[in-house]
Amino acid sequence: MAKVGILKATYSAPGIERLLEPLGGIERFIEKGDRVLLKVNLLSAREPEKAVTTHPEFVRAVAMAVRKAGGRPCIGDSPGGTFSQRTLRKAYKWSGLEDLAGEEDIPLNYDTGVRRLDIPKGKRLLRSPVCNYVLDSDKVIALPKLKTHSFQYLTLACKIMYGAIPGLTKAKYHAQFPRRASFADMLLDVLMLVKPQLVIMDGILGMQGQGPASGDPVKLGWVLASTDPVAMDITVCRVLGIEPVGIPVLKRAKIRHLWPERIEYPLLKPEEISITGFKLPNTADHLLTGKKPPGKSPIVTDKCIGCGDCEEICPKGAITVDDEVARLDYSKCIRCFCCHEVCPENAIKLGTVKVK
Ligand code: SF4
Ligand code: SF4
Structure with a gap:
């Protein structure tokens, strides 16, 4: 016990x-x-x-x-x-x-x-x-x-x-x-x-x-x-x-x-x-609604200052900082949300994106 x-x-x-x-x-x-x-x-x-x-x-x-x-x-x-x-x-x-x-x-x-x-x-x-x-x-x-x-x-x-x-x-x-x-x-x-x-x-x-x-x-x-x-x-x-x-x-x-x-x-x-x-x-809405979880993805917003912390931590090399802005390659992203965790500016939100 x-x-x-x-x-x-x-x-x-x-x-x-x-x-x-x-x-x-x-x-x-x-x-x-x-x-x-x-x-x-x-x-x-x-x-x-x-x-x-x-x-x-x-x-x-x-x-x-x-x-x-x-x-x-x-x-x-x-x-x-x-x-x-x-x-x-x-x-x-x-x-x-x-x-x-x-x-x-x-x-x-x-x-x-x-x-x-x-x-x-x-x-x-x-x-x-x-x-x-x-x-x-x-x-x-x-x-x-x-x-x-x-x-x-x-x-x-x-x-x-x-x-x-x-x-x-x-x-x-x-x-x-x-x-x-x-x-x-x-x-x-x-x-x-x-x-x-x-x-x-x-x-x-x-x-x-x-x-x-x-x-x-x-x-x-x-x-x-x-x-x-x-x-x-x-x-x-x-x-x-x-x-x-x-x-x-x-x-x-x-x-x-x-x-x-x-x-x-x-x-x-x-x-x-x-x-x-x-x-x-x-990402956990389904625990309250009982509905199937939607696939959330990280989205870089205009709060990004290009510090590179997300690029450094991304385990799949899905982020590149270019012209002081982070850019995401969704074809490589595994939705681990490490980038969202470390961003010092809260510049990454989680939402639904249409991946081509
Ligand atoms: S960690 Fe945040 S502020 Fe820094 S480059 Fe990535 S998205 Fe931009
Ligand atoms: S969610 Fe994970 S794999 Fe996708 S961009 Fe962020 S750190 Fe990289």
Whole structure:
């Protein structure tokens, strides 16, 4: 049986101690002197109020709890794009994590090294590079942001450890696993390989609509904690009124017998905070309407400044920046939406295009 703690919270009072009490307190997961990785969601260099990244005040609260228990917190993720110190520096700065790290003397990871690991029980991946910053930690506490995701519909606890895979390898896996189901299976392979000891979700300010980078911030006011990422994501679906098996990674988790038999809610119950009208990305309209999903494609709008980030990340070479504007070759595009995720200007929308 899995346990999921749910509480109402704000960034000035995130209630981490109370949230973790039913799970045995943070001391249950940490030994004195442990290097504890706080695996944040640091998709790209955005301000905290955009709700793209885990909020620094939420990270602060968890870091302080870790320190109180005798652990040594450090912060890390592999953002979209190249896994370089430059990318990390920019993302830490914009997300507010650089200021937090300075104020509280918390190390930020700048090690971009990787090791190749075998995944003997992998369904899709049998071997993969994995970032040193994850492997060199004694314990991992994952801090996902509650967000939508145009390709996988939601990005929650089951997807947070995808940041253990270095930068552009993530884009390569989009090309290798272009279908939602195979990609979801690959996410589960990674999760099983580097499963965090604890997941604490920042659902105080979430994202709805066209996530994970260009959706709309939405005030939700929740924090969740569990040792079971699948149970946590099922819980979020229940709160949002979404059928869990409609989310590809949860469907694959069910098929792979990774669903808990029962979920206990020692604090609030999902029905006590459930909401209606949460907006999914338009790629997931069918989850609400029951109709067959329309084929959405990325469309470059006139907000494009020609920065080239989408060209760099596209796993199929379907984008060329020419005359400071990105141009798409739809005959090569596999609709992975990596370009939509990384565009710093929100210049790529998803819609229906007639492909000749
Ligand atoms: S679409 Fe976005 S990421 Fe691509 S070149 Fe234009 S601004 Fe940059
Ligand atoms: S153009 Fe965008 S959606 Fe299409 S393959 Fe490239 S990154 Fe993926």
